[in-house]
Amino acid sequence: MKRWIATGLLALGAVFGAVGAAHAAGTSFPMDKAPRLTNDQAALQNGAKIFVNYCLSCHSASFVRYNRLTEIGLTEKQIKENLMFTTEKVGDQMIAAIDPKQAKAWFGAQPPDLSLVARSRAAQLSYSGTDYLYTLLRGYYRDPNRPTGWNNVAFHNIGMPHPLWELQGERKPIFEKVVSHGHETEVFRGWEVVKPGKLTEAEYDRTVAELVAFLEWMGEPAKNDRIRLGVWVMIFLGVFTVIAWRLNAAYWKDVK
CATH class of the missing domain: 1.10.760.10 (Cytochrome c-like domain)
Incomplete structure (x- = not known):
């Protein structure tokens, strides 16, 4: 456990050192x-x-x-x-x-x-x-x-x-x-x-x-295309999440 903590601190120090x-x-x-x-x-x-x-x-x-x-x-x-x-x-x-x-x-x-x-x-x-x-x-x-x-x-x-x-x-x-x-x-x-x-x-x-x-x-x-595609992907995932949630509710509604 102590070794894991020491390793984590070293890694964190390396990150802050790189930023500095x-x-x-x-x-x-x-x-x-x-x-x-x-x-x-x-x-x-x-x-x-x-x-x-x-x-x-x-x-x-x-x-x-x-x-x-x-x-x-x-x-x-x-x-x-x-x-x-x-x-x-x-x-x-x-x-x-x-x-x-x-x-x-x-x-x-x-x-x-x-x-x-x-x-x-x-x-x-x-x-x-x-x-x-x-x-x-x-x-x-x-x-x-x-x-x-x-x-x-x-x-x-x-x-x-x-x-x-x-x-x-x-x-x-x-x-x-x-x-x-x-x-x-x-x-x-x-x-x-x-x-x-x-x-x-x-x-x-x-x-x-x-x-x-x-x-x-x-x-x-391709940066602008990537950003536009990313926006549409997020919209799709949002809509799909709502649909999946309602389907899940409809599937289990009669299960007690």
Whole structure:
């Protein structure tokens, strides 16, 4: 009995240790809530366009083939004419245009594959992977001390330069020094626009939301179908439970 209790405590400690490690690996910067747009085909289509224009040059999505984009309402002709820059076959994988050796030389490491980035971040961190990506892509600022010239409030000392800087422009974070429990800390208070981009703040936020929605869709294209099917299964089970209950009552009503 004591051995079972000890084993249970060890297992519980391992669980809490894993949760603590995952939290420590994250960021203390508050995450913004990403709009949920995976049911919006127009948003997913624009997110796909943003992805191939601004992300696919360095990041692959090798678990996704171009013809899978027909599931978000695009025809193969539209895919070939508007989204395919690295291959001519619509059945090919979405592979980055950059040479892996060049990428490692320029950035210090090969850019990761983004097929499952939203799901993997959700598994690693204590918050939503889509919220993290949404905050990250809106959290860049100029930093002359970094090799790329960019830093990020959600990922300090990030190695990736700002891929959408022309759309967002350049901003400067505003921090306020606050003394708490005898310790001085810096609290983020907002942004100061240094150089405006091609989009307004609202337009840029929407663009990032659509890109993040596409990244979430890539991680599990069948997610919406799975959820819809699950709802119908639960409804069926609920109705069947009532029918089974009444049948059981009718069968045993004359048994004393």
